[in-house]
Amino acid sequence: MTDLSYLKDDFPVLDDGVHFLDSGASSQKPIPVLEAMDNFARTSYANVHRGAYKLSVASTDAYEAARRRVAEFIGSSTDDEVVFTRGATTALNTVAFGWGLENLGEDDIILSTEMEHHANLVPWQMVAKRTGATLDHIPVTEDHRLDMDAYAEKLVPRVKVVAVTGMSNVLGTMPDIPTIAEMAHAVGARVVVDAAQLVPHAPVDVQELGADFVAFSSHKMLGPTGIGVLWGRMDALEETEPFEGGGEMISEVSLHDATWAPIPHRFEAGTPPIIEAVGLHAAIDYLDSIGMEKIFQHDQELTAIALERLGDVPGVTIQGPNDLDRRGGVVSMTMDGIHAHDLATILDEQNVAVRAGHHCAKPLMKCLGVAATARASFYVYNEEADIDALVAGLRRAGELFGVN
Amino acid sequence: MALEELYREVILDHYRNPRNKGQLDTPDATAQGVNPLCGDEISIEIRYDGDVVSDVAVVGQGCSISQSSASMMTEAIKGKTKAEIEDLVDKFRTMMSLDESDDTGLDPERPGSVLGDLEALQGVRQYPVRIKCASLGWNTLMEALESS
Numbered sequence: 001m002t003d004l005s006y007l008k009d010d011f012p013v014l015d016d017g018v019h020f021l022d023s024g025a026s027s028q029k030p031i032p033v034l035e036a037m038d039n040f041a042r043t044s045y046a047n048v049h050r051g052a053y054k055l056s057v058a059s060t061d062a063y064e065a066a067r068r069r070v071a072e073f074i075g076s077s078t079d080d081e082v083v084f085t086r087g088a089t090t091a092l093n094t095v096a097f098g099w100g101l102e103n104l105g106e107d108d109i110i111l112s113t114e115m116e117h118h119a120n121l122v123p124w125q126m127v128a129k130r131t132g133a134t135l136d137h138i139p140v141t142e143d144h145r146l147d148m149d150a151y152a153e154k155l156v157p158r159v160k161v162v163a164v165t166g167m168s169n170v171l172g173t174m175p176d177i178p179t180i181a182e183m184a185h186a187v188g189a190r191v192v193v194d195a196a197q198l199v200p201h202a203p204v205d206v207q208e209l210g211a212d213f214v215a216f217s218s219h220k221m222l223g224p225t226g227i228g229v230l231w232g233r234m235d236a237l238e239e240t241e242p243f244e245g246g247g248e249m250i251s252e253v254s255l256h257d258a259t260w261a262p263i264p265h266r267f268e269a270g271t272p273p274i275i276e277a278v279g280l281h282a283a284i285d286y287l288d289s290i291g292m293e294k295i296f297q298h299d300q301e302l303t304a305i306a307l308e309r310l311g312d313v314p315g316v317t318i319q320g321p322n323d324l325d326r327r328g329g330v331v332s333m334t335m336d337g338i339h340a341h342d343l344a345t346i347l348d349e350q351n352v353a354v355r356a357g358h359h360c361a362k363p364l365m366k367c368l369g370v371a372a373t374a375r376a377s378f379y380v381y382n383e384e385a386d387i388d389a390l391v392a393g394l395r396r397a398g399e400l401f402g403v404n
Numbered sequence: 405m406a407l408e409e410l411y412r413e414v415i416l417d418h419y420r421n422p423r424n425k426g427q428l429d430t431p432d433a434t435a436q437g438v439n440p441l442c443g444d445e446i447s448i449e450i451r452y453d454g455d456v457v458s459d460v461a462v463v464g465q466g467c468s469i470s471q472s473s474a475s476m477m478t479e480a481i482k483g484k485t486k487a488e489i490e491d492l493v494d495k496f497r498t499m500m501s502l503d504e505s506d507d508t509g510l511d512p513e514r515p516g517s518v519l520g521d522l523e524a525l526q527g528v529r530q531y532p533v534r535i536k537c538a539s540l541g542w543n544t545l546m547e548a549l550e551s552s
Contacts, residue, residue, distance in 0.1 A: 337420070341442055341467035342411070345531060349407050358443045365443070371465050372443055400411050401468075 002298040004290065004380050011381050019352040019386040024169050024197060024330050024359075024377030026219045029279075033222055036282035037275050048274055049248060049265075059274060066277035067264075070229055073284045074214070075205035081237065083230040083264040084272050088196040089119040091215035091230035092163075094267060095192050096123035098243040099213070099236070100161065103190075106132035108160040111189070113138040113146055113175070114367050115168045118360040120194035120215075124163055133160070140367055144320050146175040155183055161190045166198030166214075170359045170373065171320035172303065172330035174198065181210035190236060196220055200379075201299055201328050203292040212236040218276060222380075223283035227276035230267065237263050244269040295380055299329030302378040306331045306387050313394045315403050319373050329378035332359075335394065337403040340372040346400060347374070347393040354390070410527040410534075411468065418472035418521075423479050426461045433552035437544030439536055444470045446544045450552070455485045462541070469525070469534050474541030476522045486549060495519055496542055499526055500535050 010030035014020060020028060040062060046055035048063045064079075071079045085091040100123075104110065110124050114137050128135040136159075138151045146164070155162075162184040167174045181191045191211040198204060199214075200221035206214055213236060217228040232240065242249055242260060246269035251259040260266035287295065304324055310316050315336035321327045335343060344356035356374045358365045365371060376390055431449035438445050444466030451459040460478045464471055477496075481489050495518060498509040508526060511517050528538045 339467035341444075341534070341537065342469070345410070345534060346407055357441070362443070396407075400407055401416060 001301055001384070002294055004294075004298055005383055007290070008381050008383075010286075014381055017351060019350075019389040021352060021354045021376040021378065021382065021386060021390060023200075023220070023379035023382075024375060025355050026225070027200065027222050027379055028381060029224065030222055030283075030286055032286050033224070033279050033282045037224065037279040040278040041275055045275065047271055062281075063272065063274050063277050066281040069281045069284050070231075073288065074199065074229075074231060075207050076231055077207070078234065080262070080264055081231055081234055083232065083237070083267040084277060085215075085228045085230050085267075086226060086273070087219070087228035088194060088215045088217040089228075091213075091228050092119050092192065092194060093123045094230055094243045095213045095215070095232075095240070096127045098240040098267070099190070100124070100127035100133075101130060102241050103239055104128075104131040104133040104160055107158060108133040109156070109158045110135045110161050110163065111138060111151075111154055111159045112136070112163040113165065114140045115146065115171060115173060115364050116163065116165055116361065117169050117194060117196070118362070119196070120163050120165060120192070121363065134158075137363075138164070140171075140173075140364070143322070144171045144368075145173050145326075146180075148176070148179070151180065152183065155187055155189070157187050159184070159187055159189045161192060163192045164194070166193045166195040166204075166209075167201065167328045167330070168320075168361075168364075169197050169330060170332050170361050170364055170375065172328045172332075173321055174202070174326040174328055176326065178208060178210045181212075185210070197328060197330065200287075202296045206231055218280040218283060221280075221283055222286055224273075224276045224279040227273040227280055229280075234263070237267075240267070242266050242269065246270045248272070290380060296328075298380065299378050300324050300327070302382055302384070302387065303327065303329045303331060305384060306376065306378075306390070309387060309391045310394070313391060314398055316394060319368050319370065330375060331377070332373040332375045334370050334373050335397065335403070338397055338401045340374040342401070343374040343394070343397050346397040347390065350389060350393040350396065352386075352389050352393045410531060412524045412527065414476075414521050414524045415468060415472040418475040419468035422462065422464075422471055422475040424461050424475070424482070425463065427463060428459055428461045431461075433548045435544045435548035435551060437540050437547065439466075439470070439540055442466070442537070444537060444540055446470065446474050446541050448474075448541070448544050448548045450548050452552070455487075457481050457484055457486075457489065464541070466540070467534075467537050469528055469537040470540045473522075473525055473538045474544075476520075476525070477541050477545060480520060480522060481545070489545075489549065492519070493542055493546060496522060497539075499523070500529060500538055 044058040199216040249269040319332040340356035446464040
């Protein structure tokens, strides 16, 4: 078992003994991240990119250093391909509206999947309505994976964009993005990956991934809320119009017209999340000091234990792949005769924090034939004891509801 | 508070065996309620005889609190006039009030004397995030009453 228990003291919020199993929704923040933001705000903060004074220069340097750090972390060939956004949702909306409205028409097909989070589904619905493009979906197989045969069938030349998750926030399934991207590119389609769950939990190299756009959020990877990343291949970003106008993103402005600043700044209208960028930088340093391979390994070991132990609890069904092949540390479950909300309330009484509901993936819930699931998701600060507590809590729920 | 206080047997019984479940042939009023945050759903159909609710049917899916509350509600409103039902809704909402200093409106000396079985739901007050579950059926009921 990969031992990361030495990290636990870095997360003060866990001091009261909570079994925090909701990192898929948002992760906790380690002291080095909190300190980095605090130190920066105390010593170096000012608005970026427009001050001729030393503080602004220092702040700009820190902000751009964060961009370089992100680029290095995900293997971007240039810093300019890293756009800071408010989060993965804004990143995906930037692609849908900035790229989609410009490049899609009535004859085109947007191909998404049945396992998407609403963030990689609803923006495409909106763009489909505005452009007249058709929205289609790759189905999920019985064993909760993306149906690659159906994908091959649906991938006709009219498909102009494939919008797919890197790791399902409900099932833990990790679609084979390199293969999906290669197939999509063969018909000339762009590939947009919602990597909100993937980047925090597995080593990601955007060159190996092969997608054109990759979106993720800082707050799910030990960083602060309010900042996320849109990585775009330069030729794809060049096809993208700014989705928001304002300060920072312009080159020339007259009363009736404006020209855009260079990429990536044209996609960063307004004052960006500067302190948050410093926090994300620190979070990446923290993750790298552990090692992303090790983090993925640790998640998988916990997942293996969870799948085994949960299988022994009467009435529990796992909603997701039952093996570790291409699977992350997200374990969704239902329990016969007990609704997920009741499970979450009962688990909370045992100090076990899980998420219950549709996880912003209502079409997937329909696919699974369930109204809601309870979801445990793991991260660096979790350990076997958290799963013991989860299992004990589920058994307690079974007793209360008389389903044992 | 012990979980047993929240999940009382009467609540679990209504959850497992919801009363007045289904649809009416010729309803006089209908309403659908959804809690978009958690996905719980309730659909209510009502039939009147004059001013009296002579029949009511509910279809829904969701947690034990939302579904048992709706089930108990159907038993409580059947045969009552609109005015009587509005009074009942007021009493229920008082019992569910978030402010703990508020009077629950219940008589601790005589359990069940004000709201019958529904008083079993008073434990929900200790779990503020679940109050919306208990209220879903009642809010939907009010919509149905106001639509007719």
